Amino acid sequence: MATNLEFIKSASGTSVTSLSVTDCFSADYDVYYVSITKTDVTVQTYSYVRFLDSGGSVISASEYDYAELGLLSYGSFGENKNTGLTAIQHIDLSGTSTAQGIGNSLYIFNPYDSSSYTFTAGQYSGHSSSGMAGGKNIGVHKSAETITGLNYLRGSGNFDSVTVNVFGVK
Amino acid sequence: MADDLKYGYKGAEPTQSFGNNTGVFDPNDINNLIADNKWTQFGQLELIETQTVSGVSFVDFTSIQESTYNVHFMTINNIDVSSDNADMNFRLYESGVLETASVYQGAYQQQWASGFVNENKSTGRTFLVANASTGNDTNETGQSYHYFYNLGDSSKYSFKTGHYLQLYSDSTMFVGFGSGVLPQTSTVDGIRLYSNSGTFSATASLYGIRYS
Numbered sequence: 278m279a280t281n282l283e284f285i286k287s288a289s290g291t292s293v294t295s296l297s298v299t300d301c302f303s304a305d306y307d308v309y310y311v312s313i314t315k316t317d318v319t320v321q322t323y324s325y326v327r328f329l330d331s332g333g334s335v336i337s338a339s340e341y342d343y344a345e346l347g348l349l350s351y352g353s354f355g356e357n358k359n360t361g362l363t364a365i366q367h368i369d370l371s372g373t374s375t376a377q378g379i380g381n382s383l384y385i386f387n388p389y390d391s392s393s394y395t396f397t398a399g400q401y402s403g404h405s406s407s408g409m410a411g412g413k414n415i416g417v418h419k420s421a422e423t424i425t426g427l428n429y430l431r432g433s434g435n436f437d438s439v440t441v442n443v444f445g446v447k
Numbered sequence: 448m449a450d451d452l453k454y455g456y457k458g459a460e461p462t463q464s465f466g467n468n469t470g471v472f473d474p475n476d477i478n479n480l481i482a483d484n485k486w487t488q489f490g491q492l493e494l495i496e497t498q499t500v501s502g503v504s505f506v507d508f509t510s511i512q513e514s515t516y517n518v519h520f521m522t523i524n525n526i527d528v529s530s531d532n533a534d535m536n537f538r539l540y541e542s543g544v545l546e547t548a549s550v551y552q553g554a555y556q557q558q559w560a561s562g563f564v565n566e567n568k569s570t571g572r573t574f575l576v577a578n579a580s581t582g583n584d585t586n587e588t589g590q591s592y593h594y595f596y597n598l599g600d601s602s603k604y605s606f607k608t609g610h611y612l613q614l615y616s617d618s619t620m621f622v623g624f625g626s627g628v629l630p631q632t633s634t635v636d637g638i639r640l641y642s643n644s645g646t647f648s649a650t651a652s653l654y655g656i657r658y659s
Contacts, residue, residue: 281490281491281492282490282491282492282656283489283490283491284465284466284489284491284657284658287658312517312518312656312659314517314518314596314597314600314603314659315517315597315600315603346556348554348555348556348568348625348626349554349568350552350553350554350568350569350570350628351552351568351570353566354554354556354566354568375602375603376602376603376604376630376632377604378603379596379606380518380594380595380596380597380606380607380608380626381596382518382594382608400594400608400609400610400624400626401608401626402596402606402607402608402626402627402628403606403626404604404606404628404630408552408570408630409552409553409554409570409626409627409628409630410626411554411608411625411626411627412626413556413624413625442658442659444491444656444658444659447489
């Protein structure tokens with residue numbers, strides 16, 4: 278039965294440096310939608326994402342590439358990109374006010390397929406101390422292995438509170 | 448539901464929630480659990496309303512169920528404007544009052560098939576961008592999709608991301624993608640889609656993403 282989005286799992290944390298959503302990927306879906314709408318952070322900076330391997334451990338090897346076009350209401354747009362990183366960077370950006378975080382839609386492709394890299398494509402709207410800060414981003418985990426979950430973290434500082442929701446796309 | 452046999456259990460009742468329904472259910476049980484948002488049923492992209500309009504200057508979505516959905520998704524199809532290069536924009540209702548002040552912010556990257564690229568951005572607009580300049584000749588139409596975030600959360604700003612494409616007045620295709628925000632901690636309970644010049648025809652569908 279075609280059922281469009283199927284809710285899989287939600288995870289929340291308070292006063293954490295990162296949040297893992299475990300066992301959210303499976304053979305049931307090839308494409309996943311991740312919504313992040315509730316973040317409250319201690320430092321104004323970008324968020325990153327990493328993945329969990331088949332044993333549930335965070336993959337922190339230098340196996341991630343990303344590229345983002347940063348979209349600022351108050352300044353010039355900028356390309357941010359790099360390869361061989363320990364996380365996919367620039368998933369979103371928000372300031373330290375509770376009101377400023379956030380709207381983030383992130384799609385993840387083929388995480389559970391052990392013969393494929395895992396790809397991401399996302400868009401977000403956040404708010405810094407200067408104004409609206411949005412972006413459109415892509416990323417890849419360049420290791421063909423089974424990915425079972427994700428780890429959402431900050432480039433600096435902590436989450437005072439955070440919630441991540443994962444859906445399968447049918 | 449049967450008071451002495453809730454979901455097939457006597458004594459302590461199991462906690463019912465999405466993905467964790469336990470017991471024997473009759474149709475009334477299921478209906479009650481659906482009403483309480485505790486029944487496991489897939490299909491979390493839920494159509495709220497589709498409106499097909501013609502010859503109007505605006506269309507309002509006023510029953511957006513903002514307390515149910517953290518994320519709303521809108522598709523706009525076959526935008527046909529009466530004025531050449533008219534823009535399609537959004538304004539938001541805060542507790543029933545349309546916000547028209549220069550308080551919206553946005554940033555959109557736009558690229559023409561001819562190669563021209565520009566940055567469409569502002570820190571003080573009266574609108575959020577839906578679609579940009581669309582020609583009014585035959586087949587010069589616009590299409591787009593948009594995500595809205597935290598509309599019903601009065602502790603958060605109301606954010607938007609989206610992607611739009613259309614044919615310009617010289618029939619050149621151009622695309623835009625980007626982000627916007629209403630940086631006010633308010634309860635947004637309605638969305639207006641309008642043309643900044645003349646009238647338009649379009650089909651717009653608003654969805655809610657449950658558990659988002």
